[in-house]
Amino acid sequence: MLNRENKTDVIIVGAGPAGIACGITLARAGKEVVIIERGLFAGSKNVFGGAIYxxxxxxxxxxxxxEAPVERRNIEHNFAILGEKDSTTITYRKDDNTSYSVIRGKFDRWAAEEARKAGAYIVEETVVRELIKENDKIVGVKTELEEFYADVVILADGVNSLLAKQIGLRKxxxxxDVALSVKEVIKLDKETINQRxxxxxxxxxxVEIFGGPMLGMLGLGFMYxxxxxxxxxxxxxxxxxxxxGLRPYDILEKLKQHPTIAPLIEGGTIKEYSAHLIPEGGYKAIPQLCDNGVVIVGDAAMLVNNLHWEGTNLAMISGKLAAETVLEAFEKKDFSKSTLSIYETKLKNSFVLKDMETYKDLMDVMHSRKKAFLSYYMxxxxxxxxxxxxxxxxxKKENYHKFIKxxxxxxxxxxxxKDAWAIIKLLWSILL
Ligand SMILES: Cc1cc2nc3c(=O)[nH]c(=O)nc-3n(C[C@H](O)[C@H](O)[C@H](O)COP(=O)(O)OP(=O)(O)OC[C@H]3O[C@@H](n4cnc5c(N)ncnc54)[C@H](O)[C@@H]3O)c2cc1C
Incomplete structure (x- = not known):
């Protein structure tokens, strides 16, 4: 696919949902795409809850x-507020297909195969160390072994995005602005899961979990x-x-022992343990999204809607919109920042930046009132x-009076x- 000078149309760093969505859109439009992934295979490095939408x-x-290796079709969404020994749960149940649970090691691998079928070339077990800049434009990447050149480089390298930092697009x-997430996959047979x-x-x-061992902290638990x-x-x-001075694994151990949670996983064996960062900074932490010859997508661009546990969808759609922008840039034969910034406009017109903007004040409010909202009221x-x-x-009346008092x-x-004012301000910024 690469010609003599190792030059292709587009290089994408990272074969997560953002990189693959971008790559498949470009390959379907007939562009030469090389996706470089450091993992043994796409998905091998990915940590996830989780649901895809x-x-x-x-x-x-x-x-x-x-055709994809999905696990289950989610028909129930529970919101559980844990006390020390008790809990209150709200359940929304509907027999539909809004989301599916997946195991990323399997799903990302399948998605990468789809990109290959569309014509993308995926290089695995290869780390991009540096971006190559010439005349104020990104023109390629350096891996451990060689250099690859392209008209555009897409950074889909996830939350840490060292490459965006190297070229000054991210601080x-x-x-x-990040949460450290830990998770375990606990093996249980299908009938036991269905019954429990x-x-x-x-x-x-x-199950989305509030309080319990995370009481008073900006943290959420989850079960899928x-x-x-x-x-x-x-x-x-x-x-x-x-x-x-807390270790997330200790908090997870306590969560697993909570009387509401423990019966759901009792007798299971731990198959996998992993940890990963999640971008939590929201709208205000989004970096500059492009420069001459380069575009940032997905977690690398901090595109996560943490209140709704949405990340893969923002990653995929940002990847797709970046690809559509790059196709326009090819038509114009112009890969400058001004043309690539059409990507930002596309994101602004989509749910991605609209949703991020809706919750732009959420994290500030939660940081300032966390002891109230995430401890006292819980x-x-x-x-x-x-x-x-x-x-x-x-x-009963006596009980009500006592409670209110x-x-x-x-x-x-x-x-x-202050609590009421914070809620009013937050609702104001969300709804108007
Ligand atoms: C515990 C947890 C639970 C989550 N639950 C959900 C959920 O239920 N629903 C949801 O929608 N989202 C969820 N998310 C968020 C979601 O996983 C991310 O938003 C999504 O994976 C972002 O996709 P991405 O392609 O931008 O980045 P990633 O999926 O992180 O992919 C980046 C890829 O780049 C590769 N890479 C990095 N650096 C280099 C390099 N220098 N060279 C080559 N390759 C490189 C990595 O190996 C990786 O494969 C969860 C996240 C976590 C941590």
């Missing part, structure tokens, strides 16, 4: 529901059902782990349901005003 995935892989990640999660056949369930395993994990902002929700479900001979004795009026 049907609509955006269909945009890239129209055949994935019937060092601040510890408040009230599922049948290929149905799957997602696979065919014959359950993924359990959590992510906590890195600066909190450092400040509190405890209060469980306390309310404890009171509401108790049958103790005390007149406790809020005013626990928290100063000024704090309650």
């Amino acid at each position: 049907t609509k955006p995935t269909l945009e890239i892989f129209p055949n994935f529901e019937t 060092d990640i601040q510890t408040k 999660f009230r599922l049948k056949d290929d149905e799957g369930s997602i 059902t696979n065919k014959d395993s359950v993924t359990i994990g959590l992510g906590v902002t890195l600066n909190e782990l450092v400040e509190e 405890k209060k929700i469980n306390a309310f349901f404890e009171m509401f479900t108790s049958v103790d001979g005390v007149p 406790s809020i005013f004795t626990d928290r100063k009026i000024s704090e309650l005003f």
Whole structure:
């Protein structure tokens, strides 16, 4: 595929969802694409919860529901607030196909094969060490062994994106802008999973977990059902782990022992343990998205909607929009920053930057009011349901009065005003 000068149309660094979506779109349009992946195979280095979302995935892989190695079709979404020994769970259940649980080692490998079938050339077990810059334009990449040249280089190298840092498009990640996530895959037989999660056949369930051992911290836990395993994990902002001197694995161990969680994984054997960073900085942490000859996509561009646990969809669609921009650049024969910045406009017109912008103030509010929202009120929700479900001979009105009074004795009026103001401000910025 490469001609004598090792020059191709487009080089993509990273064969995750962003890189593959970009590569497959370009290859289908007839461009010569080389995707360079440091892992043994696409997906071998990837850590994930997780669910992929049907609509955006269909945009890239129209055949994935019937042909990709998906695990289960998620029909249930649970939001569990854990107290020390109790919990309150809200469940939304609908028999549809909004998302599927997948194991990235399998799914990414399949997706990479689809890109190969479309004509992309994938080089595995190769690390891109440096970008090559000539006359203020990125013109290629240096791997351990050789140099490759292209009209455009796409950085799809994930959350750390050392390459974006090398060329000054990204600064060092601040510890408040990333969560360290740890997860385990626990093997259980299919019937046990179906019985414990009230599922049948290929149905799957997602549990989002608040509080418990993460009480008061900017952190969330998660569980996903696979065919014959359950993924359990959590992510906590890195600066909190450092400040509190906590090890995420210890928090995960406590989470697994919680009386609401333990029965779901009892008797299972740990198949896999892994850790990874998740971009959490939101809209305000998005870097400059392109420069002469180079475009950044997916996690490398910090495109994650952490409230909704969405990352793969933003990665795939940003990859696709980057590819469409590059195709326009080929038509114009102009790979300058000004032409490649059409990518930013495309992102702004799509759900990707619209959603990121919707939640632009979320992390600031959560950082400033975390003890209130992620500790005090979480405890209060469980306390309310404890009171509401108790049958103790005390007149109900007395219980209600006691509960309401406790809020005013626990928290100063000024704090309650600050909490209410933070919610109003947040809703204002989300809805308007
Ligand atoms: C624990 C966890 C749970 C998650 N759960 C969900 C979920 O349920 N749903 C969801 O949508 N998202 C979820 N996410 C987020 C999602 O995984 C990411 O947003 C998504 O993988 C980003 O895709 P990407 O292609 O940008 O980056 P990645 O998937 O990280 O891919 C980057 C690729 O680049 C390669 N690479 C890096 N540097 C180099 C180099 N120098 N040379 C060559 N190759 C390189 C890597 O090996 C990797 O394959 C989760 C993330 C974590 C950590």
